[in-house]
Amino acid sequence: MPSATGNKRVKGVSVFRPFIFGSEAQPFDPEKRPANAPPDHTHQWRIFVKGVNDEDISYWLKKVQFKLHETYAQAVRTIETPPFEVVETGWGEFEIQIKLYFLPESGEKPQTLWHSLKLHPYGPDAEGMKERREVVVSQNYEEVIFNEPVEPGKGKNAKMNGRTAEIPLGDSPKNPYSRATEGKELDRMAEATKTVEQMIKEEKEKLIEREKYLAELRETEGVPASTKKR
């Protein structure tokens, strides 16, 4: 079926786009409170969506809309370019709605996630962490799955740099994931499969040899194989 963009979809193919989303928070250093923070605010925090190992994910992620608690002025924050993050100060924890928008030429609908903003340390060393005013990190690994992605470079949106949710053709310094690297990875996997197959073959041959040897031993000793201990 053609996608919303008129591009043809690749049948039976799913594309996985891994990413990390979550928050980091830290209590203010009493010596240097941010000058513009309201007096009831106690923490600085950051909510983010980013690539694994900080990979640039803007080749498939167009923008991110973070919906903060209604106590915040302009609770809906839309971030159109990386880093896809909001830095804020506050006093309380709450649920943040994160809406991911994909490149229009991908033909994918936005997807929504939720994250619980964590300001206070949790886990076994929560007290120690609190005393040391350590950064509280709460993050998750996630993947979006594009089923039957549109073919790049075809259809009416082909002029848009050939950008789709598909893996790009070549890698760039910030994006090591490309068809070229994917191809190399597949070659490596094919090589590894061959090696493993060879090893299995050798093991089988060894086993046959051993079985033969055992059978010979049994015969020379003249004891029926079924009554012999192995």
Ligand code: SLL
């Ligand atoms: C709670 N249910 O009671 C939560 C609400 C709201 C957090 C937390 C500051 C907003 C502002 C802020 O931290 N709001 O700028 O006034 O814990």
